Amino acid sequence: MNTIVSPDRKPVALIAGPTASGKSALAMALAGIANGVVINADASQVYADLRVLSARPSVEDEATVPHRLFGYRDAADACSAADWAADARAAIAEVHDAGRLPIIVGGTGLYIRTLLFGIAPVPEIDPAIRATVRGQSVTENYAALSVEDPIMAARLRPSDTTRIARALEVIRSTKESISQWQERLEGGISQEVSTYPVILLPPREWLRARCDARFEHMLAAGAVAEVEALMTRELDPTLPAMRAIGVPEIAAWRAGDISREVMIERAQTATRQYAKRQYTWFRHQLPPEWPRIGAHLDANLIDKIAIKLREDVLTH
Structure with missing residues (x-):
């Protein structure tokens, strides 16, 4: 940088x-x-x-x-x-x-x-995935992220509503961690x-x-x-x-x-x-x-x- x-x-x-x-x-x-x-x-x-x-x-x-x-x-x-x-x-x-x-x-x-x-050039998120993620509590999303993308979960505060939701919808929609997208x-x-x-x-x-x-x-x-x-x-x-x-x-x-x-x-x-x-x-x-x-x-x-x-x- x-x-x-x-x-x-x-x-x-x-x-x-x-x-x-x-x-x-x-x-x-x-x-x-x-x-x-x-x-x-x-x-x-x-x-x-x-x-x-x-x-x-x-x-x-x-x-x-x-x-x-x-x-x-x-x-x-x-x-x-x-x-x-x-x-x-x-x-x-x-x-x-x-x-x-x-x-x-x-x-x-x-x-x-x-x-x-x-x-990061993340593709458009599937609207259905976004709706599901945004409809859940931050506690539910953080628990899911800890399983689906533990690397990003470890980087985020459990109360960080916006970033947790974003990380979860990216891993579900693109099958890649947002941390991988951030390298590009x-x-x-x-x-x-x-x-x-x-x-x-x-x-x-x-x-x-x-x-x-x-x-x-x-x-x-x-x-x-x-x-x-x-x-x-x-x-x-x-x-x-x-x-x-x-x-x-x-x-x-x-x-x-x-x-x-x-x-x-x-x-x-x-x-x-x-x-x-x-x-x-x-x-x-x-x-x-x-x-x-x-x-x-x-x-x-x-x-x-x-x-x-x-x-x-x-x-x-």
């Missing part, structure tokens, strides 16, 4: 890392000094219905510098990594055509890996552009405190109303937007199933756990030579990193 920087290729900046690590602030700083356009790579921030709970950039920030692929899909739409990558490729091309710098920013590792390095990636842009990445991995204690404070801020900023609006639509609870952190917790509270205190505790715990998984993924799943920033971001460090990225891009 080596990314080659070449003067013959147009530049793309990448700012990645776990939730609450400061990615958006750095992206804004870089866009402001490098004629940049911020392109979202966060699976929750694609949904228009989740401005607050996905911690989307503010209306003011979106008005200050151009933003793409934020809030452009409806909660009823299940946006896959392949869907997003196709949209991102188009957005990057438009930004290059305008003579500006695309700045990919987000914490969804699967999105970033799919865009840069491609996706297609469609990545890493050999078409010069990538200038920075991975944010701040101190864990600092990140945990930020995660807890962020959810409290979301509640004050209108997260409850956001979830109530979703609840009135009676959407499929397995949709990605309906499983975004904060949505099931607030929905359970509004339904009277749990107290407000339990709701907050569960959402904060889920946020910390998600950040921990992201932290591990970004430490190990992207090329080891890519720079990783281990300090927490303050205004001075944000400016220094942004200036260094701009200089790298301008001298490529």
